[in-house]
Amino acid sequence: MSATILTVDIGNSRAHWGLFSDENLIAHGNLTSRGDALDFRPLLQPNSPHPAPDGVIACSVVPRVSQVLKEQSEEASIPCEFLTHERVGPLRIHYPKPTQLGPDRLANALGGLIHAEPPFIVIDMGTAVTLDAITATNGYEGGAIAPGFAFLSEYLTEKTALLPPLDLSRIHRRTGIGRSTEEAMEVGCTKGFAGMIRELVATTTEEIVTIDGREPKVLVTGGSFNWVKESWIGGLPFFPHLTLEGVLSRAPDLLGLPSGSKSK
Ligand SMILES: Nc1ncnc2c1ncn2[C@@H]1O[C@H](COP(=O)(O)OP(=O)(O)OP(=O)(O)O)[C@@H](O)[C@H]1O
Ligand SMILES: CC(C)(CO)[C@@H](O)C(=O)NCCC(=O)O
Ligand SMILES: [K+]
Known part of the structure; x- marks a missing residue:
């Protein structure tokens, strides 16, 4: 039996969605979460050449938007389930307060x-x-x-009188010494951002080694940060749809529909 499943990752800036049929991602996109309420209805009906989904499975870190997806799925008579820490199947959780955890982190x-x-x-x-x-x-x-990259850069502009907005699509200088306000901000934000992540990976790795006695692999997802890929994550594997794949892997249990995802 094959099923068409709509997966949704509801984040604070956008909702990312992916439509899967068997093990294939057949369509994907984003809906913006800021401002007006999100409308999932176009995704819940047949969208030539794709059929309407047989089920919806989501992870959400924005309760208000979860409610919209839930109601709109109900209206369309499509079952809709949400990932929670109690619904993670093969993932063991060793965490003092698992109710606090963002379902997107569990999906990852x-x-x-x-x-x-x-x-x-x-x-x-x-x-x-x-x-x-x-x-x-x-x-x-x-x-x-x-903080995400936008927080890091937008905060500088918002909280100061003299710093201009940083145009994310036209960053010239990412290393060395900035010789204008723009360059100084570019170096500070991009090199600082890459350095923040590198340092976090180092300290997390250190603790994992004390627990497991060996080094972890590092998998990357989210953001369309080509410059981070070039300047630092170059060697690390990037999985653009990792969160949605994680969500999809729970479809057989939560929706009773085959996900077709290739689990190890
Ligand atoms: N090419 C880029 N370079 C630098 N920053 C970027 C780039 N693209 C996006 N950003 C910014 O970095 C942040 C994270 O990127 P992205 O758009 O992937 O977030 P998101 O997936 O929408 O977040 P969430 O899943 O939490 O809603 C955004 O706030 C965005 O403004
Ligand atoms: C950290 C974010 C905002 C990332 O999307 C999300 O996972 C979230 O709101 N988490 C709740 C807090 C926690 O995970 O401990
Ligand atoms: K996210």
């Missing part, structure tokens, strides 16, 4: 399990940057939450 850990054996670290560069550590010994262990 599940997505990681599809592509790697623990120990591994998942880095997700969205509105916030999250690092999550999954150990062979304990499963989901914890991680770090840090």
Whole structure:
């Protein structure tokens, strides 16, 4: 039996969605979460050449938007389920207060399990940057939450009189010494951002080594940061749809529909 499943990752800036049929991502896109309420209805009807989804499975860190997706799915008579810490199937969680955890972080850990054996670290560069550590010994262990790139750069402009907005699409200088206000901000934000992540990976790795006795793999998702890829993550594997893949992996249990995702 094959099923068409709509996966949704509701974040603070955007909702990312992917339509899967068997093991294939057949369509994907983003809806913007700021301002007016999101409208999922176009995704819940047949969209030539794609059929309407048989089920919806989502992770959300914005409760107000979860409610919209839930109601609109109900109206369309399509079952809709949300990932929670109690619904993570093969992922063991070793965390003092799992109710606090953003379901997107759990989805990233599940997505990681599809592509790697623990120990591994998942880095997700969205509105916030999250690092999550999954150990062979304990499963989901914890991680770090840090400012996303936009917070880092926009804060400077908002909180100062003399600093101009940084145009993210035209950054020239990412290293060395800035010799204008713009250049100084470009170096500070881009090199600073890459350095922040590098340092977080180092400290997370150190602790994972003490737990598992070996170094973790590092998987990266989120953001369209080509410059980070060039300047630093160059060697690290980038999975653009890791969160959605993690969400999809729970479809058989939560929706009773085959996900077709290739789990290890
Ligand atoms: N090429 C880029 N260079 C620098 N910053 C970028 C780039 N593209 C996006 N950003 C900024 O970095 C942040 C994270 O990127 P992205 O757009 O992927 O977030 P998001 O996936 O929408 O976040 P969330 O999932 O939390 O809603 C955004 O706030 C965005 O403004
Ligand atoms: C950190 C974010 C904002 C990243 O999207 C999200 O996972 C979230 O709101 N988490 C809740 C707090 C936590 O994960 O501990
Ligand atoms: K996200």
